[in-house]
Amino acid sequence: xxxxxxxxPEMSVQEAETVTLSCTYDTSESNYYLFWYKxxxxxxxxxxxxxxxxxxxxxxxxxxxxxxxxxxxSFSLKxxxxxxxxxxxYFCAFMKRPDDKIIFGKGTRLHILP
Amino acid sequence: xxxVIQSPRHEVTEMGQEVTLRCKPISGHNSLFWYRQTMMxxxxxxxxxxxxxxxxxxxxxxxxxxxxxxxASFSTLKIQPSEPRDSAVYFCASSFGGQGASDTQYFGPxxxxxVL
Numbered sequence: 001x002x003x004x005x006x007x008x009p010e011m012s013v014q015e016a017e018t019v020t021l022s023c024t025y026d027t028s029e030s031n032y033y034l035f036w037y038k039x040x041x042x043x044x045x046x047x048x049x050x051x052x053x054x055x056x057x058x059x060x061x062x063x064x065x066x067x068x069x070x071x072x073x074s075f076s077l078k079x080x081x082x083x084x085x086x087x088x089x090y091f092c093a094f095m096k097r098p099d100d101k102i103i104f105g106k107g108t109r110l111h112i113l114p
Numbered sequence: 115x116x117x118v119i120q121s122p123r124h125e126v127t128e129m130g131q132e133v134t135l136r137c138k139p140i141s142g143h144n145s146l147f148w149y150r151q152t153m154m155x156x157x158x159x160x161x162x163x164x165x166x167x168x169x170x171x172x173x174x175x176x177x178x179x180x181x182x183x184x185x186a187s188f189s190t191l192k193i194q195p196s197e198p199r200d201s202a203v204y205f206c207a208s209s210f211g212g213q214g215a216s217d218t219q220y221f222g223p224x225x226x227x228x229v230l
Contacts, residue, residue, distance in 0.1 A: 035218070043203060045221035091157065100145060100211070101170065102219060104157040 002027045004094050004105035012111040013082055020067075021077040021108050023092030031097040034068070034075045039107070040088040048090070051075065079110075087112045116140070118222035120206050126228045132194040135225045138187055139208030147219060148181055148191050149205040157205075163189065196229045203227070 003026045013019045025034070036048040051059045051068050058066050063083075067076045079086055092105040119138040127133055139146050147162040161171040163183045171181070178197070183189040193200055203226050207219040 037221075042223075043226075044223050045205060045207070047218055047220070050218055100147075100162060100164070100209070101159055102147075106156050 006105040033095040035093040120222035135191040137206030143208035147207040
């Protein structure tokens with residue numbers, strides 16, 4: 001069975017700093033997707049970034065980028081120039097293909113301090 | 115373009131009562147997912163549908179829970195009878211694809227259920 005582990009339950013950084021959230025996963029599959037979702041205090045789940053396992057290039061979305069290390073089964077999220085609005089719970093997630101089910105990690109609560 | 119719509123946003127009920135949660139997926143999406151989020155267990159998939167057909171309900175906790183998708187634009191999750199341990203936030207999500215071809219899931223705002 002696949003598992004997703006987020007080893008940092010909570011983090012705090014100053015506004016404008018760069019922060020990296022860690023995620024590791026365990027699978028024997030070769031075809032899968034990885035996601036980072038953000039859940040702000042409003043509790044809405046918002047997709048931040050997506051990575052297909054077959055792509056070697058790391059995905060980026062504006063200030064958000066990932067470091068995808070397939071051999072190490074690591075999928076970290078880097079937030080550059082952090083903003084107060086980035087304060088949220090961040091979930092790492094795994095989807096094995098051809099399944100459609102997503103397995104979520106326990107989350108990392110990120111506080112951006114003014 | 116409207117996102118996934120869920121109702122009600124908050125529900126407070128007493129133990130033993132029937133609760134019905136509703137979801138309208140994004141137009142054009144053909145896969146629909148129901149999740150439950152609690153502090154203890156995190157986000158759990160309860161059931162998902164593809165083209166209105168239930169594909170995997172292995173996450174449904176027990177017979178008190180049931181879900182239906184009578185058409186492509188509407189789904190319900192029913193709890194009967196409700197118990198205090200059912201208190202949680204219930205999310206609905208939708209995506210396009212399914213059966214091994216699903217794209218990204220987009221989530222609704224959730225329904226916070228409190229069972230007294």
